Every structure is written in structure tokens, then in C-alpha cells.
Amino acid sequence: MPTRCLDLILCWHFHQPDYRDYASGEYRLPWTYLHAIKDYSDMAAHLEAHPQMHVTCNFVPVLLDQLEDYTSQFKANKPRDPLLALLIEPELEHIAQVQRDLILEYCFRCNHVTMVRPYPAYHQLAELFQLAERQGRDALNYLSGQYLSDLVTWYHLVWTGETVRHQYPWLLDLMKKGRGFTLADRRSVYQLIGEVTIDLIPRYRKLAASGQIEISSTPHYHPIAPVLMDFAAAREAWPQCELPVEAAYPGGAARVRRHLDSALATHQQRFGAAAQGIWPAEGGISTALVGMFDEAGMAWSASGEAVLANSLHAAVVPDADQRQLRYRPYRVAGHKTLCFFRDDRLSDMIGFEYAKWHANDAVKHFVAELETILHQAPEHETPVVSVILDGENAWEYYPYNGYFFLDELYAALENHPGIHTHSFASYLAERAKHPHAAQVGELPRLVAGSWVYGTFSTWIGVPEKNRAWDLLARAKQQYDLVMATDTLSAAEKTAAEAQLCDCESSDWFWWFGGSNPRHSVESFDRLYRANLVQLYHLLKLPVPDALSIPISHGGSEAEAGGTMRRAS
Template sequence: MPQSNTKQNVNKKLHLILCWHMHQPDYREYLNGEFVLPWTYLHAMKDYTDMAFHLEQHPQARAVVNFVPILVEQLQDYERQFKSGDIRDALLGMLNHERLDELGDEARQHILDSCFKSNHTKMLKPYRAYQHLFDLQKLVEGHGRENVTYLSGQYLADLLVWYHLVWMGESMRRSSELVARLMTKGSQFTYTERKELFDLIGEIITGIVPRYRKLAERGQIEISSTPYNHPIVPLLLDFAAARESEPNAPLPQASHYPGGLSRVHSHLANAVESHRQNFGTVPYGMWPSEGGVSRAALKLLAEHGCEWTATGQAVLANSLRREMNDNPLPGSSGYLYKPYLVETGGKPIHCFFRDDGLSDKIGFEYAKWKGDDAAADFVHHLEEILRNAPGDDDPVVTVILDGENAWEYYPYNAYYFLSELYSRLESHADICTTTFHDCVRALNDPDSPVTASKLKQMVAGSWVYGTFSTWIGSADKNRGWDLLCEAKRSYDIVMSSGRLNADEMRLATEQLADCEGSDWFWWFGDYNSAMSVASFDALFRRNLSNLYRLLKLPPPLELQHVISVGTGEPAMGGAMRRSEAV
């Protein structure tokens, strides 16, 4: 077991790092700039604004907010759309469409298909007027989809307004006169009212990045980053990394991803530059996409200026077992509650490891609790960790999870849970909220009560199960990788041929980067819902087809065939996953 230098510490404190990961894949159709799915702006309205609000209301509570660059790019795209009036998101555009009676059947069906996608228990059933619209939709659906022709423009208007109201953050519901007025009115919304709501959404989205930048500038939060388009870095570098944690994992037919090292450098360099432009400084560290790490990946993160990174608890357990020659880990979990200095073969990097149990409680359990009870339970677990912490060093507890996907399963978008949690943490005598950067900085102080252990081994893996099985290893996931590898080989040939001008090369490279994102492989799998798998499967194949078109090549016919079909009913709709199989 790696050893730490211990110091006398009679007043031990627990240092808590809350890291909220803000991420949406790129939902744009690159050939025309249209947004195919609305999740970026919906989560901006509901979650990114609420998460900023709670931090603003609790200035003594500190946290890390991890913004994926491709998410920030999409938020800025929406901001430009509002400023120009050229709306390239069909659902958002129809909210602002004056004469809904004139919509064709396809547009009407798009509204019906979109405007009931939410957690019905928390976001539909509490609102009688919205429930009434759902009941009418079911009636129409029962008489055949062609009956959308007979839906009135007023029905469509009310449905569009209600969908955007239920996706509105709780902080906006409590502060916006417009939102309160519309929710009270309930129906018969006018075009003027829809236009007011549309304009409010524009104001919300425009304010997201400045609000977080202000929180960072006053030192309350650290903003970290992720490789630009959220690729699984270890797999881009070497598919065989999957076998470090799963020796028998099936791999794609392709032996490796062509030019993966160069592509990783590009994602990292672009992320650092994007962060500098958007937040005024380079990031101190990165949460690698899905906590995906390997020794080679950590080496590259360090080369791009990262002083820290983080991953899942199971990765640490696997790495320590290898370091201890497969002997069992100690009964105490104290080994988890500290940073580690990892040797990479280059510049070392500090690595933090997620407390899976506490992170999953927020992600999956506390939505079923009263907010104050959930916050009290969370703090109680921290107190127990501190009470049982071995030695004299202060424990460091790392909690990492999505900053958006859990909250729709909570009452009131987790308003009471987050308010109570931050209040308790602000006032607690023995718990200090901190950031990764400040923790690393404290390690350089010889009198610091926080110390790091050295970790010589690093078993490649992710925060999900400690493996890469969520992204590679099944027939459909591997087929996705093989299709991507084929496209990348074509990309390499065309890019070296001189057939494309500079702008055409840039567009093709941006489209390739989108195809390399992790989300397509996340959603492949029969354990996911049919609707979600179908959406992401179609968008992945469309992205690959567009890449061929941008390369001035005909897309392979195989891209017309579905890769994966979902049949499952995963927790939280599949957008989140527990760190351990249950």
C-alpha cells in the first residue's frame, strides 16, 4: 500500500470537492447548422441556470464546475441565433412561430413527439393544464397519427408553452413574473406571450457563461474542462486499453483508431484554447471524458498543462490491487480519501478519485427523499468519513456527477435539496468545501494537513464499473467503432490529397471530432430505451455520412442501416449510470 507522510493534526477537517460535470454532445447537423435535438438549450434553461443560482445564493460554498467545450460552443451558437433571429432549432423556432395553424403535418408531429419528453411524474402530472394536453394527444394518437392535421394552432401553442415552462429552472419560476403569470394562466396563450417566453429563454442562455465566469473570478468555483468533443481518450490512443480492466473484452475488428494520438492532442489543445477564450484563463485540470484514464492518457493531460485529473473509485481499487500484487485492499476506505501523485513516464499529475457511493446517492437515491433529509444524510456520511479517517491527515472526499441530468427526478428540480445541502456545508465546523486546484496548491505547503500518496500503477478504466464496457466491447459498440475507423481512414487520405481547401478541411475536421465523441457509444446497447437509442444511432450515422460528404466522397450504404436497437428501461432514462452494476 502506498505510504503517506503523516503530520500531527489535532483538529482534523474534511475537505469536500463537489464537481458538477456539465455536458451535452453536439446536436447540430453540420451540413446546415440545424439542431437535431433540443437538449442543450433545455438544460440551459433548467439546470445550468439553477446550478449557478444555488452557488450565488451560498457564497461560502465552493465547488468545481466542469464545462465540456462542445457544450459551451453550442450555448454560444444559441446566443448568436437569438441575436440574429435566425433560429436553427426547430422546436425553439416553433415557440416563436406566429401562425401555428399554418404548420404542416410534419412540423405538428415534431411538436407532439418532442413536447412530452420529460419526467412525467415531476414535470407533467403536477400541472393539470399540461396533463390535459397530454390526454388530448393520447386521444389523437389512438385514432392514427394522420389526425395531427386536425389539431388547432391554439393546442400547439399551449403545448409549446407548457413544455418550455416545465423545463424552466426553479430559480426562474420563483423570480420571473412572466413565468408565474403564464403558469397561472394555464392555457389560451397568445403569440405575444410566446414571444415573451422565447425572449426570456434567450436572456437565460446568454447569461450562462458570464454567470459562471463571475463565480470563478471571485474565487468561489474552479471551472475545469474536458477534451473538446468529449472523446474517450484511452480508446482513441489504444483499443487494447479496454483489456487492462477486462482482459477478455471483445474489441473492434480494427486493430486501433487511425492517428489517435494526433486526434487526442487536437481535442486537448482545442479545449485549453476554448477555456482561455471563454473563461479568461487556461484550466488547471480536466475531468477526462467519462473519467476515462490510462497511463498514456494522463501523460498527455500533463503535457497540456493539467496539474490534476480525476476518475472513478474502481480505477483506484484496480490500480492499488496491481500495485499490491493482487492482495486485498485494506478494510478501511481511507485510501480513497486522498489525492495521488501518478507517475506517467513524463510529468507527474495529481489524480483524485470519486466516492462512488456518495456520488450515486445524489444521482439516484436522494430524489426519493425530502430535500432536508437527503442533505442531512449526505452530511452525516461525510461526518462518519471524518470520524473514521485513519492517521493525522485531513481526508479529501471527491464527489463527481452530472450537473444536469439528475434534477428532473427531484421535486422542484432539487431546489430544496441543493439549498439545504449548500447551507449545511457553509456552516459546518468540520467540513470545508474546496476545489481541485486549491487542494493541489495545499500539497505544496509543508504544514498542510492534506497530503498525497504516490501511485505507480494505473489500470486503464472509467468511472463506470472501472471499465470501458459502456463504450466498447459489445457487437454494436464495436461496429460503431469500425464504422468510425473506416471514415477516419478516408479522412486521412483526402486530407493528404490536397483536394480540399482550408475551409473545407476545417469543416471536415470539426465533423470528425463530433463523430469521436463518447455519447454515440454510450447509447448503443439494448439496455437503453428504444427512443434514445434510435435518436443517437440516427445522429451518429448522419454525422458519419456528413463527414464523407464533406470529404467529397459518397457515404457507404452501410450507414443507412441501424447499428443498435434499444429495448431497456434504464434508471434516469439512461442519461446517467450507476458507478457499480446493481
């Protein structure tokens, strides 16, 4: 009698919003290259070390745009990221006040438990800063050029991935040195950052070409698509949701199609193959959006477990029966694109809980949970479990950037006789060979929602988020009027359209409201309003006074710094 098995689809989502100032070409925040040298590099290395491990890696195109832009900066040796440029600034003793402030503001932005306290020299820099900060601006100005040199070096050292340190032992020698870093030391770190960043996309392209991973995509600038298409979609799962004053986002469906078409076209150019599936931004999905995926020829899409629960409830499936129905793909009536739904609990265990566990215990628990799902599944069915989560922000909270957890997890899954790892694409290819091995559920419709709580409450429905939507909708009204005239040249229209794409990202709305840390909210608030201001400039229109007023201040100390959410 053949051994029963379970199909596991592990999907890592890689995304950073566009941090570029389109007017100057400079980067306003450094997170793209920092995650490149720490997380994207480590994730590639773990897969290279475990060639029997199959996963989906979802790259948002605007992240890839930025990685390619950083590649061009390194090749030209002309950094347009202010923090990166300061890493190789020869005379840190004599830099401008704004540059000093930049180093002091950003070079402690990380999880201090795993990235500052383990390193005595770096921890001492933090204590000196805190002491000086309590004394005021004059005391901060006494911090020397050598202090700034040590600080900017340490910050980039702790943002190097664990596998990068294994590959380049001289990084560990620098960490042992601890202080007194020279310009030559800083230039060595800068050069390594460039080498790692330049090599990233080719490494993932090679993994995809081997068939080990699938690279999937997301509409280009990560818009929260169902809401962009129709504000009222927010009321399907949350009927009491307060909507923006503006009745709708003008031409929202066409804008989503623009993001989708661009994503698929650039994916083909970068990876030499068409994307087979789409992870919509934040798992935000609706019946109308699935129809758009059908038209684009997508084989699969995915969302959160709560969206499935809401949709089954709408189909009058009793709650008691829903657990047995979770571990299968679904087809929405009248549509071809298959929909998968993440196991929220297992995804959140990796995202939040296992960081607190010993790696071996965490891996045993994860495997045992999968074995339990298999044991409880009907005998005639091969359950498919989708674990989908952020592939970058979680590791900051793990010891050693999650090195031991990921290494042991991949080893355990590679060698487990009852668990078969797949990408979504390889699962569908295997299913086509054995159509009776897995059930496909049917849904009359999808109740629109996201992976966070099954609603869109993270992006719309509170005053600050709604105000942001109103500002965007009014800008889009003006955009449409100008684009219908001959006021702008073709090049100017192209620039305005790119700027609008950036403004439509879901990330701005994520941060607004009182549930996130003040410094992060204010940073993203400034970025969002600056993007809208630039859009008006490109349209050659007066900038509304409303854009000089902050939208949100935040104030809460959110889990994981607000960069991730639990599903429930």
C-alpha cells in the same frame, strides 16, 4: 486541540454532445438550450446565493460552443433550432406535417412525475395526446393549432429553472393561466430563454473570477480518450472484452491531443485564465493519458473509485486496506498530474437516491456520511472526498428541480465546522501551504477504465458499439488519405476536421446497445450515422452503404432515461 476536518471537493459536470447539423447549421435535438434555462441557470443561482460554497464546475467545450451559438441566434432573433423556432411560429394551425410531428414527438420528453403531472393543464394535454395517438394519425391531425400552442408553451415553461421562476414571477402567472396561450405569451417565453442563455457564460465567468468556483475542462468534443488512443485499453480492466474488427483507431493519440489542445486554447479565450485541471470524458483515464496531461501542464485529473480499486489491486494492495486509501489524491509513478477518485456511493446518492427523499433528510444523511468518513480516517490524515457527477440530468427527477435539496445542502456545508468545501484548484493551493495535512498516494500505474464500473464496457465490447467503432475507424482511414492530398481546399479541410471531431464524441457509443430506451437510441443512431455521412460528403467520397443501416435500436427502460449511470 484543533478540530479535525475533512476536505470536500464537489464537482459538477456539464455536458451536451454537439446537436448541430454542420451542413445546415440547424439543431437536430433541443437539449442544450433546455438544460441551459433549467439546470445551468439554477446551478449558477445556487452558487450565487451561497458565496462561501466552493465547487468545481466542469464545462465540456462543445457545450460552450453550442451555448455561444444559441447566444448568437437570440441576438440575431434567427433561431436555427426547429423546436425553438416553433415556439414563436405565428400560424401553428397551418404548419407543415413535419413540424406538427416535431412538436408532438418532443414536447412530452421529460420526467412526467415531476414535470407533467404536477400541472393539471399540461397533464390534460398529455392525456389528450395519448387518446388521439391510440386512434391513429388522423386523430392526431385533429389536434388544433391552439392545442399545439399550449403544448409548445407548456413544454418550455416546465423546462424553466426554479430560480428563474422565482426571478420572473410572470412565468408562474402563465402557468396559472394554463391554456389559451397567445403568440405574445410564446414570444415572452422565447425572449426570456434568450436572456437566460445569453447571461450564462458571463455568470460562471464572474463566479470563477471571484475565486468561488473553479472551471475545469474536458477534451473538446468529449472523446473516450483511452479507447481512442488504443482499443486494447478496454482489456486492462475487462480482459474478456471483444474488440472491434478494426485493429485500432488510426492516429488515435494525435486525435486526443487535438481535442485536448483545442479545449485548453478555447478555455483560455473564454475565461481569461488557463484551465488547471481536466475531467476526462466519463472519467476515462489511463497511464498514457496522464502522460498527455503532464505535457499539457495539468495540475489534476480525476476518475472513478473503481479505477483506483483496480489500480491498487494491480499494485497488490489487499482489498481490506483499500478503504483507508480512498480519500487522498494519487500520483502515478513518473508523472506530475495528480489524480483524484470520486466517492462513487455519495455521488450516486445525489445522482439517483436523494431525489426520492425529503430534502432535509437527504442533506442530513449526506453530511452524516462525510462525518463518518472523517471519524474513520487515521488521526494524522485529513481525508479529501471527491463527489463528482452530472450537474444537469439529475435534477429532472427531484421535486422543484432540486431547489430545496441544493439550497439546504449548500447552507449545511457552508456552516459545518468540520467540512471545508473546495474546488480541486483551491484544494491544491491550500495543500501547497500545508503539505503535511494530506497524504498523497503512489500508484505504479493506472489500470485504464472509467467511472462506470471501472471499465469501458459502456462504450465498447458489444456488437453494436463495436460496429460503430468500425464505421468510425474506416471513415478515419479515408480521412487520412484525403487530407494527405491536395483534393480539398484549406477551408474544406477545416470543415472536415470539425466534422470528424464531432464523430469522435463518446456520446454516440454510450447509447448503442440494448440497455437504453428505443426513442433515445434511435435518435442518437440517426445523428451518428448522419455525422459520418456528412464527413464523407466533406471528403468528396462516396458514402458507404453500411451507413444507411441502423446500428442499434435499444429497447430497455433505463433508469433516468439512460442519461445517467450508476457507478456500479
